[in-house]
Amino acid sequence: MKYIIVGTGNISRTYLKALEALPASDAVGYVSRSNAAGATVGALPCWPSLAQVDRPYDAVIVTTPNALHHQSAIEAARLGKHVLVEKPLDITQAAMDDMINEAARHRVVLAVSYQRRTNPDNLAVKRLLEQQAFGRIYSADLSCRFWRDQAYYDSAAYRGSYAIDGGGVFIQQASHNIDNYIWFFGMPERVRAELDTFAHQMEAEDHGAVVLRHADGMIGTIVASTCAPPGYPPRLEVSCEKGTFTLTNDRISHWHVAGIENPAARAEPAPDDGASNPAVTDTSRHEAVLADFERAVAERGQPLAEGSDARRATDLILRIYRCRA
Template sequence: MSKAINFIIVGSGNIATTYLLAIKNTNDAEVVGIVSSKTTKPEALIHFPFFKTISEVNTNFDAVIICTPNGLHHVSAIEAAGLGKHVLCEKPIDVSLESIDKMINTCKENKVQLAVAYQRRYSSDNPVIKKLIDDNKLGKIFSVDLSIKNYRDDAYYNSSPYRGTYKIDGGGPFIQQASHYIDLYYWYFGKPSKLVSKLGTFVHDIEVEDHGAAICLHDSGMIATITASTATKPGFPAKMEIYTSKGYLILENDVITHWDIEGLENPTTIKSTKNTHTGAATATVSDTTNHEIILNDFVNAIHTNIEPLITGESARNATEIILDIYKSQF
């Protein structure tokens, strides 16, 4: 039996509780403390020792799980890596390329693992589509439409002063709610060679966008659209439509719902989506299956000193695409 990896969870919001549940189903992993600046302890975490900062932790630990707001990820990652601790970071890895590169370089310098929780790469039918694309089974892909039309009410944005800000959130739905799917888009198709976007704030009193769209052009000739929103009531399943020389397919919440590809049977094995987390109207995650994949892989990476499934360098690409969307408005 391998040595259990002792984790400190940095942050005490909803996603921290998700990781706590996931670790219960992860081999060789244990939570030994929480780092949080909050004075009120969430009920799910109350039985663990609490510390104000990573440097104040007085129990043995091997790694941290960073669950702080987006723009603060690099702070905890750099501090933990400097102490020789491995780093698993919530998405997005951070909100600026400068901060991301500092995270990556500090982890390398201190010879610790850096992984990022873009777990939707391994959700439901997504890995099947990735293999079909890589094996060129779908034909020439010429059009992709990605739609992440969520809804968040005013209570969501009022729940913390950092929400809906550029400095800490990094932006609106593109970097927050759509980040998982923009990572998936990169994983499938790579980065666009050119894009143009239009963003707006329509139903919330926030400084960032709550709705927008981008047109992406690729060197292959593929033309794609990405729409992201927290203004579209009541919130809709994330959808990716892929059109090719052999037909088309549609993914909704990571499951193939429409399939007509010449010469290929629908490869889905998913019979029901009733327990699938959509994120359409709430950020709360109850199904931890995909987080468990990330955690088990991260523990294995620590034990074997091999790269985790999703490295800092790989996760950086999603933020780069999002930042390009923000700066390419017309």
């Protein structure tokens, strides 16, 4: 497949590197409103809008700031192009509705890069949960204790803002982990949260704690922070009818479950966790997302994180943010 990458920030280079590792796929060029027609980014051409791209391509990868995702996704869908969006899908329910509806109307695939879903141990746990192999789940405690210095928030005016980022640590750094939580356990019935800004000059929260109650009685907790130096790998601890298990950075680090062999896969090193640095040096999970996206396009099927499913992370985060009132 041939791609146009919308946006020229750091994450766009991650996708470019991931595409270079896929022999049958490549980037045709970029779209950036800040560049004039005929400009280049590196060795690739750059256009001010998708409508002005004059080379054939199959799909777009949207890497613009969070609140702008819907603009490019809707434009691409109307052009009949498939869409892969960097997380989150968007920051408002109205924008996400429009994206999903336009993709369906024009029969294009809409997927979100929640690449933690591709990790083998996460997939193994997901299968066991679908089989109800653990019995009743009692509790799930998610810890996302990350670190970002003030320079990170000062690097762009929109960082940590409600209007563009959509909020702070929950919608930005912890969004991947919250997506995994919902993918595993579904949406809670009740949400209670305490949020604040402690260590940074920014509009939104840099720390918060959430208690979630699910329809089956399970109690979940989420702690998310960017003021926990030096930054720690995300950790999910689960207690269930048959025992306990822990995922640390998406790898099974503890397993004490009666009657079920530990399904941990150890054939490859653990990928970056982003705990202390937003830069992505290992593109293997993005490569997996792209391969899954292309499979969905070829089979006219659903990607691993299709739009209406992936939106649930934003839906839950918006419920958490409403607790601020």
